Amino acid sequence: MSKTDANTTLQELKNLVDKFEQERGWKKHHTPKNVAISLCIEAAELLEHFQWDEYQRNDPDGIADELADVILNCLNFANQMDIDITAAFMSKFERVQKKYPVELFNPANDNSEEYFRIKKRYRQQGDKKEDKK
Numbered sequence: 001m002s003k004t005d006a007n008t009t010l011q012e013l014k015n016l017v018d019k020f021e022q023e024r025g026w027k028k029h030h031t032p033k034n035v036a037i038s039l040c041i042e043a044a045e046l047l048e049h050f051q052w053d054e055y056q057r058n059d060p061d062g063i064a065d066e067l068a069d070v071i072l073n074c075l076n077f078a079n080q081m082d083i084d085i086t087a088a089f090m091s092k093f094e095r096v097q098k099k100y101p102v103e104l105f106n107p108a109n110d111n112s113e114e115y116f117r118i119k120k121r122y123r124q125q126g127d128k129k130e131d132k133k
């Protein structure tokens with residue numbers, strides 16, 4: 001049976017990446033900094049598929065391939081940093097849910113103003129935090 005999202009855990013994917021790295025002796029080269037750089041480069045390669053054109057899906061296999069590169073680097077980074085992806089994701093997701101309370105948004109209406117008002121408020125709070133450093 002081939003692996004799909006429905007039958008594969010994140011831990012299984014992390015183990016695959018870990019085994020791949022170990023078998024090749026790449027862990028000494030794949031420091032968290034180097035993997036984070038690779039992650040950003042792969043994210044840029046994903047973005048290249050959308051450069052110049054308004055959301056064109058003319059290369060779905062290429063897009064999926066670049067997304068896989070991003071995920072591979074995320075898994076590798078999580079392994080290097082000993083991050084439990086699900087725990088980190090759930091912690092972040094709970095904060096995002098509080099940041100954008102469902103009561104403020106109605107899918108039947110355009111809530112762009114509210115969305116951008118909240119985004120702006122958080123950005124200003126972020127700027128204040130940066131000023132204190």
Ligand SMILES: [Mg+2]
Pocket residue numbers: 042045065066069
């Ligand atoms: Mg790539």
